[in-house]
Amino acid sequence: MSDPNPEPRRPETHPPVYLDHAATTPMVPEAIAVLTEQLGRTGNPSSLHASGRAARRVVEESRELIAERLGARPSEVVLTSGGTEANNLAIKGLYWSRHAQDPARRRLLFSAIEHHALLDPVTWLGKEQGADIVTTGVDQDGVLRLDDLRDSIEGDPRSVAAITTMWANNEMGSIQPVTEVVALARPHGIPVHSDAVQAAGHLPIDFGSSGLDAMTVTAHKLGGPIGVGALLAVRELDLMPLLHGGGQERDVRSGTLGAPLVAAFAAAVDVAVRARESEALRLEALRARLVAGITRLVPDAVVNGPAEPEGRLPHIAHVTFPGCDGDAMLMLLDAHGVEVSTGSACTAGVPQPSHVLLAMGYDEDAAGGSLRFSLGHTTTADNVDRVLAVLPEVHTRASAARALRLR
CATH class of the missing domain: 3.40.640.10 (Type I PLP-dependent aspartate aminotransferase-like (Major domain))
Incomplete structure (x- = not known):
């Protein structure tokens, strides 16, 4: 079995797909x-x-x-x-x-x-x-x-x-x-x-x-x-x-x-x-495209937070992948040139479950298997489709690595 956590590499033909705008967004x-x-x-x-x-x-x-x-x-x-x-x-x-x-x-x-x-x-x-x-x-x-x-x-x-x-x-x-x-x-x-x-x-x-x-x-x-x-x-x-x-x-x-x-x-x-109103509509449509693709490709994935648009920001999709480690998925996505974040806080280099998810009633296992996809002014439909194109392989490898670790 190949290493589930390879050193990050970048596709030679495409720039990275950056979906971590909630951390920082590129300057306009x-x-x-x-x-x-x-x-x-x-x-x-x-x-x-x-x-x-x-x-x-x-x-x-x-x-x-x-x-x-x-x-x-x-x-x-x-x-x-x-x-x-x-x-x-x-x-x-x-x-x-x-x-x-x-x-x-x-x-x-x-x-x-x-x-x-x-x-x-x-x-x-x-x-x-x-x-x-x-x-x-x-x-x-x-x-x-x-x-x-x-x-x-x-x-x-x-x-x-x-x-x-x-x-x-x-x-x-x-x-x-x-x-x-x-x-x-x-x-x-x-x-x-x-x-x-x-x-x-x-x-x-x-x-x-x-x-x-x-x-x-x-x-x-x-x-x-x-x-x-x-x-x-x-x-x-x-x-x-x-x-x-x-x-x-x-x-x-x-x-x-x-x-x-x-x-x-x-x-x-x-x-x-x-640009807020028009951009919110554009990002909400891209988020819907992303979420629909994730739940289709990974049926047991759980989209967290309010379901209705009026209850949440238009550019953030937080997803739990049961049976996976969020950090492993992050690194596997990064190896495919897709940049996201986990829902966990990292203190002194030691991953810890997100205090937000724990406060919402999730256990540590679920809290540790989550990713945040956050979109922004540079995000396109092609970016979303590239994420969905690599997600099945990433999910399969992360699930296998988790199962192997728990044996």
Whole structure:
């Protein structure tokens, strides 16, 4: 029997089929053009001379565009290095500030399916800062259980420092009831933050009408560059800074702003939001083509998350292949030039079952046999067909390797 996990190779006649857009999506041409143009610019946006003022103008015009496209005021856009920093600033900054004002505010409420960019700082606050972490469960589709959250709030609302819940899950694509969460928190004056990294550009997002106090977005999920993002935060929100220095960004996020990155971020947001409706329809059709092909070729495959389009993102298909190891399938697909991701988090090089699937009620075996296919602006019908063309062989080999290992 041949090695089920060969060294990755690339077909000589085709470029890779990239279906990992939920991890990062290629930059759109408009963002590349802006970034390329701005990289030659001289000047620190905080300097007072002409070059500095010109750089500042680029930053502020970009901030205005980001705010307009996401339904915020320019003064509410706090620029950061990306989603992880924005999430850390939101949850740590809120907890420290609220707890300092009232030591009784020790509880942090968050969902069981948050990205590690929130899961880890929340866990750290519990272990190192004495926060009382309350995890709200999800249903079998990966959607927050509002009754559980309501019970957690109403049990002792004055002890809640903040609530955070993602807008849409990065593995399942399941859309979360953000509006309802805000409605539960508002009567008690509890601030709510949402990680909208996966949702922005794919769902209609209006920060101002959402009722949220803070929201995270990042450029590289939208077709912008890696290394820039933003925390949208209402002016009244009291955040304790993570970084101290020059006092940039409302004295909440010190550090010299990268005008080229910010400009490219704004260009990507502009493109994504303007094309959102047509692109959502196109991606939904490609996803349907992919899912139909997978379930036809592998009848026991299980498509996870909400079945109806209105309950999920249009570009993510999360599939469990019973009797297979997700990592083996990933490497076998990669050997055929198809790039996807598993539904598992990998810590220090050791694969672990996805905490999202475990929270949804899957056992570790099923959680370890899943793949996430995420589509984007470069995905074509030919890409989908190439995946389906190699899937039967990949599935057969992965199943045989699993059976052999379990003997």
